[in-house]
Amino acid sequence: MKRSEINAVIKKFEALMKEHCFELPPFLGFTPEEWQDKGHEYDEIRDNMLGWDVTDYGEGDFDKLGLALITIRNGNVHNPKYQKPYAEKIIMCDSGQVSPMHFHWGKMEDIINRGGNDIEFTLYNADKETEQLADTDVVICQDGRRYTMPAGTKVILHPGESLTLYPYLYHEFIIPEGGPVLIGEVSMCNDDNTDNRFLNPLGRFPTIEEDEAPYRLLCNEYPPAKD
Numbered sequence: 001m002k003r004s005e006i007n008a009v010i011k012k013f014e015a016l017m018k019e020h021c022f023e024l025p026p027f028l029g030f031t032p033e034e035w036q037d038k039g040h041e042y043d044e045i046r047d048n049m050l051g052w053d054v055t056d057y058g059e060g061d062f063d064k065l066g067l068a069l070i071t072i073r074n075g076n077v078h079n080p081k082y083q084k085p086y087a088e089k090i091i092m093c094d095s096g097q098v099s100p101m102h103f104h105w106g107k108m109e110d111i112i113n114r115g116g117n118d119i120e121f122t123l124y125n126a127d128k129e130t131e132q133l134a135d136t137d138v139v140i141c142q143d144g145r146r147y148t149m150p151a152g153t154k155v156i157l158h159p160g161e162s163l164t165l166y167p168y169l170y171h172e173f174i175i176p177e178g179g180p181v182l183i184g185e186v187s188m189c190n191d192d193n194t195d196n197r198f199l200n201p202l203g204r205f206p207t208i209e210e211d212e213a214p215y216r217l218l219c220n221e222y223p224p225a226k227d
Helices: 003-019 040-047
Strands: 051-055 067-073 086-093 098-103 109-116 119-126 138-142 145-149 153-157 162-165 169-174 181-188
Touching (some): 109 119, 138 153, 153 162
Antiparallel strands (some): 067 086, 086 181, 098 169, 109 162, 109 181, 119 169, 138 162
């Protein structure tokens, strides 16, 4: 992705959150220059990769296969210094964009439609031996309602609705025509490096072409703490 594209996505994301009155903690407004002067008091942000995250999954087609998200809080399964067993994200996904089919080995999460467009999920169980799509009925947990549907069932989340996703539940979502949606995620501690199993292997972070200066640093770009 070009840096100019990432900058534009972040600004659009900020505008969407302002539209829905979703306020962010101060560190998400730090400029790249301000990050250069931040000391060890911000290690939790660096160590747990909190902050801005824009990805095209390494495929180079963000408008179709892309996601913009912010990790607001998170623990760290690899570092006992950070004992939060939970995480929270806010996500922007636009019309035509897909979050591709994947499951988590360990993480349970609630995906919440915070406003804007609908979210269309497709759900399958994962075969625990082959880790492929299983042709078995799927248990769906949606806003306190628990019901069973065939494999490949589509679930539509309208604004305000949510869906609980258990480990080994394959899920993919796409946003229909009508503009972007603001999505919340409340989950167990999140580890994107080891707990994402994509049906088709994908990258996690984009390769960036630096065609302009960054507007905000991404969560994998923070400089070391200033001593």
